[in-house]
Amino acid sequence: MGETNQAELYDQVKRMIVKAVKLKIPAEKIENTKPLFGPEGIGLDSLDALELVIALEKEFGVRIPDREVGRQVLVSVETLVKFILEKKGG
Amino acid sequence: MDDILKRDIKEILPHREPFIFIDKVLEVKDGFVVASKVIKVDEDYFRGHFPGQPFMPGVLIVECMAQTGGIACSTLNSNMKGGIFFLSRICDVKFLQSVMPDSTITMRAQVIEKYPPFYKVDVTGEVDGKIVARGEIVLTKQEGRRV
Numbered sequence: 609m610g611e612t613n614q615a616e617l618y619d620q621v622k623r624m625i626v627k628a629v630k631l632k633i634p635a636e637k638i639e640n641t642k643p644l645f646g647p648e649g650i651g652l653d654s655l656d657a658l659e660l661v662i663a664l665e666k667e668f669g670v671r672i673p674d675r676e677v678g679r680q681v682l683v684s685v686e687t688l689v690k691f692i693l694e695k696k697g698g
Numbered sequence: 699m700d701d702i703l704k705r706d707i708k709e710i711l712p713h714r715e716p717f718i719f720i721d722k723v724l725e726v727k728d729g730f731v732v733a734s735k736v737i738k739v740d741e742d743y744f745r746g747h748f749p750g751q752p753f754m755p756g757v758l759i760v761e762c763m764a765q766t767g768g769i770a771c772s773t774l775n776s777n778m779k780g781g782i783f784f785l786s787r788i789c790d791v792k793f794l795q796s797v798m799p800d801s802t803i804t805m806r807a808q809v810i811e812k813y814p815p816f817y818k819v820d821v822t823g824e825v826d827g828k829i830v831a832r833g834e835i836v837l838t839k840q841e842g843r844r845v
């Protein structure tokens with residue numbers, strides 16, 4: 609995947625997060641490596657994980673099968689993008 | 699799974715009086731349940747909601763649907779045991795008609811997504827074939843707290 613396409617994917621994932629959990633901050637303000645959850649994060653709570661799992665499948669056709677995988681993937685925008693690319697063979 | 703239809707509701711639900719909001723389970727499939735509750739004239743909450751104009755509070759209709767949703771979630775476990783489902787989120791529930799005393803509310807619950815311990819459930823409540831409430835809820839399973 610080219611750099612432009614990858615940048616677009618990062619933006620797409622950020623927009624997905626904002627929409628899925630009704631985040632109060634704009635997508636462009638989310639840093640790629642900033643944690644999604646926890647006190648240092650962008651403000652997601654544990655219930656938001658379910659919304660992200662649903663949104664990932666709906667928008668990108670990739671499924672997080674269980675919490676084991678979720679713990680590694682639902683970390684930051686960057687880990688989400690890597691997971692999508694891995695699943696899509698990008 | 700059909701044996702659930704013959705079981706006492708207290709064997710199915712972890713709730714106890716005065717907070718059991720299902721009388722009967724009518725239908726059960728993987729992730730799907732239909733249940734009912736007779737709303738009696740002498741339900742205690744009618745004394746205050748409202749004096750002279752009784753109808754069932756919306757939050758209690760949600761509770762009826764949530765308890766049905768809990769059973770729907772438990773059908774996804776082979777033994778239907780091993781946890782309590784807590785209501786964690788109420789998403790865009792609409793109340794379309796009042797539920798009056800001396801009526802029977804029928805609840806339907808379909809699990810539409812799961813990411814354990816979280817389960818998203820599509821729920822409806824009907825009286826006389828008319829939908830009185832509908833929406834989505836999220837239930838969270840807490841392991842090992844089954845009564």
